[in-house]
Amino acid sequence: MNALTAASRNFKEAAKLLGLDSKLEKSLLIPFREIKVECTIPRDDGTLASFVGFRVQHDNARGPMKGGIRYHPKVDPDEVNALAQLMTWKTAVANLPYGGAKGGIGCDPGELTRSELERLTRVFTQKIHDLIGVHTDVPAPDMGTNSQTMAWILDEYSKFHGYSPGVVTGKPVDLGGSLGRESATGRGVLYATQALLSEHGKTISGQRFVIQGFGNVGSWAARLIEEAGGRVVAVGDITGAIKNGGGLDIPGLIEHSSGRQGVNGFQGGDQIDPDELLTEDCDVLIPAALGGVINRENAKDIRAKFIVEAANHPTDPEADEILSKKGVVVLPDIFANSGGVTVSYFEWVQNIQGFMWDEEKVNSELRTHMNRGFQDLKEMCETHGCGLRMGALSLGVNRVARASILRGWGA
Ligand SMILES: NC(=O)C1=CN([C@@H]2O[C@H](COP(=O)(O)OP(=O)(O)OC[C@H]3O[C@@H](n4cnc5c(N)ncnc54)[C@H](O)[C@@H]3O)[C@@H](O)[C@H]2O)C=CC1
Numbered sequence: 001m002n003a004l005t006a007a008s009r010n011f012k013e014a015a016k017l018l019g020l021d022s023k024l025e026k027s028l029l030i031p032f033r034e035i036k037v038e039c040t041i042p043r044d045d046g047t048l049a050s051f052v053g054f055r056v057q058h059d060n061a062r063g064p065m066k067g068g069i070r071y072h073p074k075v076d077p078d079e080v081n082a083l084a085q086l087m088t089w090k091t092a093v094a095n096l097p098y099g100g101a102k103g104g105i106g107c108d109p110g111e112l113t114r115s116e117l118e119r120l121t122r123v124f125t126q127k128i129h130d131l132i133g134v135h136t137d138v139p140a141p142d143m144g145t146n147s148q149t150m151a152w153i154l155d156e157y158s159k160f161h162g163y164s165p166g167v168v169t170g171k172p173v174d175l176g177g178s179l180g181r182e183s184a185t186g187r188g189v190l191y192a193t194q195a196l197l198s199e200h201g202k203t204i205s206g207q208r209f210v211i212q213g214f215g216n217v218g219s220w221a222a223r224l225i226e227e228a229g230g231r232v233v234a235v236g237d238i239t240g241a242i243k244n245g246g247g248l249d250i251p252g253l254i255e256h257s258s259g260r261q262g263v264n265g266f267q268g269g270d271q272i273d274p275d276e277l278l279t280e281d282c283d284v285l286i287p288a289a290l291g292g293v294i295n296r297e298n299a300k301d302i303r304a305k306f307i308v309e310a311a312n313h314p315t316d317p318e319a320d321e322i323l324s325k326k327g328v329v330v331l332p333d334i335f336a337n338s339g340g341v342t343v344s345y346f347e348w349v350q351n352i353q354g355f356m357w358d359e360e361k362v363n364s365e366l367r368t369h370m371n372r373g374f375q376d377l378k379e380m381c382e383t384h385g386c387g388l389r390m391g392a393l394s395l396g397v398n399r400v401a402r403a404s405i406l407r408g409w410g411a
């Protein structure tokens with residue numbers, strides 16, 4: 001199912017649950033602004049290459065719009081739109097003073113050299129610089145981008161507006177980035193998983209985990225879960241998948257994967273078919289790569305008891321129905337991966353204050369935020385007698401609707 005169709009379908013179900021006024025419902029669904037720009041750069045060999053960049057600013061009722069920038073060949077307007085919408089609900093679920101946005105460029109970052117990536121990022125920033133800003137829209141890393149990408153955006157933006165570290169988050173620490181942001185999404189996934197398992201009388205220790213995606217989010221989640229006593233029995237990425245029932249050596253896999261740009265060829269386990277990774281036997285499945293990977297084709301074969309959505313929209317609504325009938329508990333993306341944007345908020349606050357927190361404070365504030373978010377989410381589920389996805393969505397949508405009404409935009 002198309003990402004935008006799926007996100008909108010879930011939103012409408014939450015709006016119905018909340019009894020939202022139909023005009024407000026419509027206005028919450030339509031993005032505030034959709035930007036599409038042409039980005040042409042000279043390649044290193046002197047030839048020209050053109051790419052299309054997007055920034056969808058979905059909603060700003062609760063504050064500046066916030067969300068990552070993705071570099072991936074499959075970036076398209078509908079997907080960016082869906083991801084921007086999810087950011088609006090995510091920042092509200094985390095109770096951060098932000099709205100939602102998302103951006104991306106349709107490109108394969110693995111096929112571009114570092115200097116080509118820098119030129120592409122700078123051209124994109126030149127095209128959108130007057131529409132982003134510390135108090136309007138604050139980008140961050142997502143798939144295919146990282147702290148270096150944010151450093152280039154910050155530098156290019158600052159040529160137009162003066163030095164403004166708070167215009168992006170997920171920056172290098174040397175440029176005003178926050179300690180703990182690099183690991184924040186994976187750490188948030190750990191805290192979210194601990195909260196969920198404890199609700200079911202379990203701890204991380206002794207549980208078997210399967211993780212799809214071994215980039216920023218997947219590798220940090222794996223490392224922290226292993227440190228907390230969990231057994232990561234299979235991991236996959238774009239290069240392949242690897243399994244070891246006794247538990248993979250995660251530090252070894254991180255070293256292998258960063259040297260070779262992927263998990264393929266790791267000797268500490270058996271290579272498996274990446275298509276079978278999601279249906280491997282485990283207690284907790286953590287999708288941490290692309291959207292739409294759990295769908296009506298494979299949902300019936302999922303053997304995990306819990307799914308913790310580290311990726312954005314990994315499960316489509318048809319799969320949700322199948323999983324719910326099977327009794328699989330799904331912790332939704334807009335809560336489970338909100339650790340990243342939460343520490344982005346801490347980074348932005350530090351930039352505005354001009355004061356740096358130590359890493360212990362960042363991690364302990366993150367834990368407090370994630371635990372509070374889980375309690376809020378559970379209360380919403382109890383109030384509406386619904387599952388976790390609808391609980392999270394109605395929590396987020398309700399907060400955005402209230403802000404819109406207070407600002408005089410709603411019914
Ligand atoms: N970076 C962040 O702070 C946040 C990221 N997310 C979400 O987490 C997910 C992962 O993001 P990052 O780790 O930042 O990206 P990344 O670019 O660091 O890593 C992406 C990983 O996915 C793998 N992958 C790509 N295509 C695949 C495929 N077809 N099959 C299997 N694996 C594949 C890559 O090999 C890589 O291991 C995305 O859905 C992103 O939107 C969500 C919240 C915050």
Ligand SMILES: O=C(O)CCC(=O)C(=O)O
Nearest residue numbers: 067068140142340341344
């Ligand atoms: O850190 C941020 O501002 C947003 C990260 C992001 O894109 C996401 O949570 O999906």
